[in-house]
Amino acid sequence: MSPQFRRRLVVVGHGMVGHRFVQAAIERGLTETHDVVVIGEEPRPAYDRVALTSFFEVGAEALSLLPEGEYDDPRVELVLGTAVEGFDPETRTVLLEDGRVLEYDELVLATGAAPFVPPVPGHELPGCFVYRTIEDLEAIRAAAATATVGAVVGGGLLGLEAANALAQLGLETHVVEMAPRLMAVQVDDAGGATLARHIESLGLTVHTGAVTSEVVAADGRAAGLSLKDAETIPAEVVVFSAGIRPRDALARAAGLDLAERGGVLVDERCRTSDAHVWAIGECAAPAGRMYGLVAPGYAMAEVVVDALLGGPGSFTGADMSTKLKLLGVDVASFGDAHATTEGALELVFADAVAGVYKKLVVSDDGRRLLGGVLVGDATAYGVLRPMVATPTNPGIELPDNPEELILPAGRGGVELGLPDEAQVCSCNDVCKSEIVEAAADGTTTRAGSTCGSCKPVVKKIIEEYFESVGKVVDRSLCEHFPLTRQELFDVVAVHGYRSFDQVVEAHGRGRGCDVCKPAVASVLASLVGGHVLEGPTRVLQDTNDAFLANIQRNGTYSVVPRIPGGEITPEKLIVIGEVARDFGLYTKITGGQRIDLFGARVEELPAIWRRLVDAGFESGHAYGKALRTVKSCVGSTWCRYGVQDSVQLAIDLELRYRGLRSPHKLKGGVSGCARECAEARGKDFGVIATEKGWNLYVGGNGGATPVHARLLAGDLDTETLVRYLDRFLMYYIRTADRLQRTAPWVESLEGGLDRVREVVVEDALGLGSELEAAMARHVDGYRDEWAATLEDPDKLRRFVSFVNAPDVPDPHITFRAEREQSVPGDVAGPVSLGTTVPVGSPR
Amino acid sequence: MTASPSAGVGVSTYTRVCRLDDIDVEGGVAGLVAGDAVAILRTHDGNVYAISNYDPFSNASVLARGIVGSRSTAEGDVPFVASPMHKQAFDLRTGQCLDDADVRIPTYDVRVLDGEVLVGPPQEH
Ligand code: SRM
Ligand SMILES: Cc1cc2nc3c(=O)[nH]c(=O)nc-3n(C[C@H](O)[C@H](O)[C@H](O)COP(=O)(O)OP(=O)(O)OC[C@H]3O[C@@H](n4cnc5c(N)ncnc54)[C@H](O)[C@@H]3O)c2cc1C
Ligand code: SF4
Ligand code: FES
Numbered sequence A: 001m002s003p004q005f006r007r008r009l010v011v012v013g014h015g016m017v018g019h020r021f022v023q024a025a026i027e028r029g030l031t032e033t034h035d036v037v038v039i040g041e042e043p044r045p046a047y048d049r050v051a052l053t054s055f056f057e058v059g060a061e062a063l064s065l066l067p068e069g070e071y072d073d074p075r076v077e078l079v080l081g082t083a084v085e086g087f088d089p090e091t092r093t094v095l096l097e098d099g100r101v102l103e104y105d106e107l108v109l110a111t112g113a114a115p116f117v118p119p120v121p122g123h124e125l126p127g128c129f130v131y132r133t134i135e136d137l138e139a140i141r142a143a144a145a146t147a148t149v150g151a152v153v154g155g156g157l158l159g160l161e162a163a164n165a166l167a168q169l170g171l172e173t174h175v176v177e178m179a180p181r182l183m184a185v186q187v188d189d190a191g192g193a194t195l196a197r198h199i200e201s202l203g204l205t206v207h208t209g210a211v212t213s214e215v216v217a218a219d220g221r222a223a224g225l226s227l228k229d230a231e232t233i234p235a236e237v238v239v240f241s242a243g244i245r246p247r248d249a250l251a252r253a254a255g256l257d258l259a260e261r262g263g264v265l266v267d268e269r270c271r272t273s274d275a276h277v278w279a280i281g282e283c284a285a286p287a288g289r290m291y292g293l294v295a296p297g298y299a300m301a302e303v304v305v306d307a308l309l310g311g312p313g314s315f316t317g318a319d320m321s322t323k324l325k326l327l328g329v330d331v332a333s334f335g336d337a338h339a340t341t342e343g344a345l346e347l348v349f350a351d352a353v354a355g356v357y358k359k360l361v362v363s364d365d366g367r368r369l370l371g372g373v374l375v376g377d378a379t380a381y382g383v384l385r386p387m388v389a390t391p392t393n394p395g396i397e398l399p400d401n402p403e404e405l406i407l408p409a410g411r412g413g414v415e416l417g418l419p420d421e422a423q424v425c426s427c428n429d430v431c432k433s434e435i436v437e438a439a440a441d442g443t444t445t446r447a448g449s450t451c452g453s454c455k456p457v458v459k460k461i462i463e464e465y466f467e468s469v470g471k472v473v474d475r476s477l478c479e480h481f482p483l484t485r486q487e488l489f490d491v492v493a494v495h496g497y498r499s500f501d502q503v504v505e506a507h508g509r510g511r512g513c514d515v516c517k518p519a520v521a522s523v524l525a526s527l528v529g530g531h532v533l534e535g536p537t538r539v540l541q542d543t544n545d546a547f548l549a550n551i552q553r554n555g556t557y558s559v560v561p562r563i564p565g566g567e568i569t570p571e572k573l574i575v576i577g578e579v580a581r582d583f584g585l586y587t588k589i590t591g592g593q594r595i596d597l598f599g600a601r602v603e604e605l606p607a608i609w610r611r612l613v614d615a616g617f618e619s620g621h622a623y624g625k626a627l628r629t630v631k632s633c634v635g636s637t638w639c640r641y642g643v644q645d646s647v648q649l650a651i652d653l654e655l656r657y658r659g660l661r662s663p664h665k666l667k668g669g670v671s672g673c674a675r676e677c678a679e680a681r682g683k684d685f686g687v688i689a690t691e692k693g694w695n696l697y698v699g700g701n702g703g704a705t706p707v708h709a710r711l712l713a714g715d716l717d718t719e720t721l722v723r724y725l726d727r728f729l730m731y732y733i734r735t736a737d738r739l740q741r742t743a744p745w746v747e748s749l750e751g752g753l754d755r756v757r758e759v760v761v762e763d764a765l766g767l768g769s770e771l772e773a774a775m776a777r778h779v780d781g782y783r784d785e786w787a788a789t790l791e792d793p794d795k796l797r798r799f800v801s802f803v804n805a806p807d808v809p810d811p812h813i814t815f816r817a818e819r820e821q822s823v824p825g826d827v828a829g830p831v832s833l834g835t836t837v838p839v840g841s842p843r
Numbered sequence B: 001m002t003a004s005p006s007a008g009v010g011v012s013t014y015t016r017v018c019r020l021d022d023i024d025v026e027g028g029v030a031g032l033v034a035g036d037a038v039a040i041l042r043t044h045d046g047n048v049y050a051i052s053n054y055d056p057f058s059n060a061s062v063l064a065r066g067i068v069g070s071r072s073t074a075e076g077d078v079p080f081v082a083s084p085m086h087k088q089a090f091d092l093r094t095g096q097c098l099d100d101a102d103v104r105i106p107t108y109d110v111r112v113l114d115g116e117v118l119v120g121p122p123q124e125h
Helices: A016-027 A049-063 A134-144 A157-168 A189-201 A249-253 A294-308 A381-387 A432-441 A455-468 A485-495 A500-507 A516-527 A535-540 A543-547 A570-583 A602-614 A646-657 A718-735 A742-748 A752-760 A768-781 A785-790
Strands: A007-012 A034-039 A076-079 A084-088 A093-096 A101-103 A106-109 A113-115 A128-130 A149-153 A172-176 A205-207 A212-218 A221-227 A237-240 A244-246 A264-266 A277-279 A284-286 A322-326 A329-335 A345-351 A356-362 A369-375 A423-425 A557-559 A586-589 A595-600 A627-632 A666-671 A685-689 A694-698 A710-716 A815-818 A821-824 B015-019 B028-033 B036-042 B048-052 B067-073 B076-082 B089-091 B107-113 B116-122
Touching: A007 A016, A007 A101, A016 A034, A016 A076, A016 A294, A049 A134, A049 A157, A084 A249, A128 A134, A134 A157, A134 A237, A149 A157, A149 A221, A157 A172, A157 A237, A157 A322, A172 A221, A189 A205, A189 A329, A189 A345, A189 A356, A189 A369, A221 A237, A264 A277, A284 A294, A329 A381, A369 A381, A381 A423, A423 A455, A432 A455, A485 A500, A485 A516, A485 A718, A500 A516, A500 A535, A516 A535, A516 B067, A535 B067, A557 A602, A570 A586, A570 A595, A570 A602, A586 A821, A595 A602, A595 A821, A602 A785, A627 A646, A646 A666, A646 A685, A646 A718, A685 A718, A694 A718, A710 A718, A710 A752, A718 A742, A718 A752, A718 A768, A742 A752, B015 B028, B015 B036, B036 B116, B048 B107
Parallel strands: A007 A034, A007 A106, A034 A076, A106 A277, A128 A237, A149 A172, A149 A237, A172 A205, A264 A284, A627 A666, A666 A685
Antiparallel strands: A084 A093, A093 A101, A113 A244, A212 A221, A322 A329, A329 A369, A345 A356, A356 A369, A557 A595, A586 A595, A685 A694, A694 A710, A815 A821, B015 B116, B028 B036, B036 B048, B067 B076, B076 B089, B107 B116
């Protein structure tokens, strides 16, 4: 078509779907024949409404879908901050609020939806909000600054998002839901109850089956919600999130057909009852049904571009699956979650203690997955959703024991090879083969760019692809080093580097960061040794290592003297008590069988250490990625069941490995018999006494993902035990990733624990004596870091509050009393001392 | 106490805080300047920067104890310090937080004269 026949396409609404429409129009060549004018009412270009809540963390710019502010195609014009007032299908004109009139050949309505505010008395009071735009969030944030309690009317997906935001803004938060459960659309009763328990454990209050009858006012502002048959909830911030309504007013005024329950009625090609008017996204109702998710809207946008290009595309319904993290709780619902299909069977796994609820809905023959609900743990979502069978798609046949798909990993769990055509990203309709093709061409797909729930699966597919063609997947430490920690360890060992500068100049770029510097420091500590505050290495250390203590929330530090094996004399206990009393420190027995002294100011640390060191204490390395404690049980000395002296061994091991720097912290334990009172199997290395000697277990930890250590070798004499432990620890230190504890490290090795056994016990690599020698060097080179610091004026220099006023305590640090001890006081904003304090430059 | 006047820079409003040698390369010290806690940090290329010591994310006066490094951005490498508390990065030149466009902390003018570090008034950006 020649230019004089160019046609004009007007798009009303620049939201997520309007934007996607324009993008597709440009990419697919529609702008070759059409000029596009987009009219948006909001003051800014389209942004990621799905991620709206993260506005508080990342700001408006990061959410923008069009950060440049305009399209990279001169035939598209974007008019923002301007609403469309109406259009006339007869004259094919659009009227803008500023009085301008635009002619169109084709009109696309993408006006989205508006939150539904139930017409309860008081809903218009100041203090009442909705949750839809960046401006809404800005207003909520401003109101929250002076409020203490907030309430959200509506316990659906969006209501919980809003509740999350209110809680993040520091408000005591109530959720009021009319239905008997939360997220009534997506999850079933049991799932809703699990979710409610989770949310209440986070300190929010959930009211289900509660009907709001009025917003109570005080001083002309919202002050609370009165509920039918229940107490009034006080709330200065009220957010209505009781569903959405399609914005179909323009179409209604123009006389177009609407769906019974609202929305612009469109056919399979998203055409309205007027042949030149189309509707897409949340304002549209294909076959009478509106879709409150972005993926169907994107599909409609593609369909209309296709139709205008003369293609065959059509919209016949969409996957309403959702996965999200609400207040830190995973929730997913997909397919026929409510088991409405004839003959459908339900498989349920519920763990009330862990707060996990999972349900699969399968066909009557058990071969097809129809849908499901996951609450508390939705890791299986990425694998399950593409398997779902729909009327038009047979899905993927289920394995013989489909329940394994939802059992916790330890009790089965199957890896599923996804077929090429499996849809991985439902937001953007991207299937596995498209992701693989893009990876092969070095391009990317849109998968993962919208709600993000498919990202883990996308990442895995890409990694698998690269591994299958023999390429290495980027596991770089950070932007400064294209190396893993293990590779870094090897280059430092091979070249004999002794400083960060040498390493970064030869193998990195820039000046490093808070990720690579401590990692290089840890590698240098393992290979070179020496004091962590020596010369240039001290600026590589995280603050805890740099001050040989643990930083606390108010900028003070905690001090943990080593108490090997948890055994301590009364005299030493008294010294700890005296030091704590004299310096006003808070004391607490730790979970690691020792005592932590909290609240020391930087400038007090040397004096505290002096007292402790003089009494025979040394650093407990509570701060370092290093050996922490070797926990003991009382063992054969006292216990009537003990078969070996577990205390002696725990002390010996703790003293042997004290100060050993490693990729992550290291903990050990020794129990005197199989009753395991020292919880040794919860440690990186655990020793349990047997009649004949010791059993050695490795790869355990507590924390967020507890793992039990597994048996490496049994019935060892003490000497062999120590030899194996030396090898095991050095092997770990040399090959593990940064911040990888022993359990995931063992998992990551090809061959897992068997491989560790080959190297450590069978010495298959012939590395045994080298690893032992490295450990011997560590043991010989050990010196207490506190004592060494006290002897060195150069290291002590930095332990001052202010370099030019070393005796003036930082006024920012304050304390208050709680249960007869001192704890951090609350200070907001920087504190100025004024100019009255004399300062001078140290000479 | 303020520095003695010299070399035409308006030194009288500057506080002499320490000697340059007192600051490790890629390290920092906290100084008290007109009653404010100021973090004075030194980069590998020999520059010295002064920013507020106060980390607005953690409400603690700690930035002098952060790790100094560089981050690559569209405008090239930016010298930064990472808060020791929760690692947010601050551009040493401007005080701009590199992880949150909405946060910027005060910076102060710094001069190094005869090996002495002088910190001046807060800067406008
Ligand atoms: C003080 C203490 C809590 C207490 O009052 O009891 C504590 C305090 C901290 N723990 Fe812990 N943990 C303490 C025992 C534990 C235990 C119990 C134990 O050791 O038997 C565990 C579970 C066992 C384990 O580690 O496997 C434990 C698992 C963690 C984890 C999770 C580790 C994991 O692999 O998942 C972290 C986070 C991390 O290291 O990344 C952590 C991190 C921390 C940090 C370093 C968090 C931080 O960055 O501020 C805390 C600072 C310590 C401080 O300020 O002194 N702490 N922490 C305990 C000190 C023990 C000691 O004497 O050194
Ligand atoms: C907090 C929140 C979380 C969400 N989470 C998810 C999720 O996890 N997954 C998911 O799939 N979906 C989610 N959604 C829904 C998703 O954001 C919408 O489905 C999507 O934005 C719809 O796109 P749209 O373009 O149709 O509407 P919108 O993005 O609302 O865009 C419509 C635009 O048209 C403008 N407009 C309206 N009338 C006029 C007029 N007369 N003149 C000019 N402009 C006009 C509006 O101002 C608006 O900018 C969420 C929504 C919210 C609010
Ligand atoms: S582990 Fe055994 S020896 Fe140790 S305290 Fe328990 S029962 Fe006694
Ligand atoms: S499924 Fe939402 S981004 Fe892929």
